[in-house]
Amino acid sequence: MSEKARMTTHKLFLLPDYEKEGEYLTKMHSVGWKLERVSGFSQHFVKCESENVVYKLDYAANNTNYPEYIKMFADYGWEHCGRVMGFDYFRRNADGLSEEEMEIFSDPQSKLDMMKRVILTRMTPLLIIFFMGILPNMYMIVVNSMNWDRSTLLFLAVLYLGVFALYVSIFIYCIRGFRKLKKKYTE
Amino acid sequence: MTDRLKRVYIPMSETAFYILFCLRDEMHGYSITQRVKEMTDGEVVITAGTMYGSLSKMEKDGLIRFIREEDKRKLYKITELGNEILDTEIARIKRLYRNIGGK
16 A cells, blocks of 8 residues: 655744635645644645645634534534644535535624634733733843843844844734734625 | 623624524524524525534523533523513514514
8 A cells, every 4th residue: 555645834824814724725625635634833734636625714712612612513514624722623525515605604793703712812812921021021131231241232132132023023914914804804 | 681782782693693593492503503594595504613603602691501412512592681682682673674664
């Protein structure tokens, strides 16, 4: 028996990119790469026949009864195929399905509700870490700058400014992304 | 009935209305979708994520309550509070219907 071909891609999908990620996985399946599992920012595929399979991500937050959640999606024809950072991945064969059946949300309010859950339980903790971790450290550098030699100071300044810039650009990216989604859902 | 719940649920979305309306009988998520499809000749389709999110929200707000589990499916039923909100909405829709010339 021959070993099936496998492939891993490393695509960075940030918080507001869950729809894009579903579209990416749908596209991959249509060209013969079926999702095997997801981990962090990696997508692991196994070779398959080209199929019309639609992928969707849900974010339910504080599932008290996980098997019941999976079962409900299964009742509707959705196969659970991964979970990363609270996002659940579902897929189903799209042959002969109506537009509605290819969606996991049937009204704009529930799309907005999911977005709010992501913002509240994923984005907010990141903001808190930022204000409690990075900003006080930057302040300490300024306060202690007299006691350190120049090379240490320069190193720390570059390091923290780098982290700071990275954080800020991620936040700006996320805020813009969520705004776009909100506009899309409320139009 | 609290003002907050009134603001959130009235006027009601078609999704929320049919879920509450169906839950006058004990039912689980997928069976609600099936019944709503029959009631509306396939016009109103409530999908998985919307159903799960709506049931969770309504349970948290005390409009419906969990009755029992059957084969990993949660069965819910409307509460007194839920009934009160549903009746308010039904009265609103009836008034609307009267005013556009219905009987």
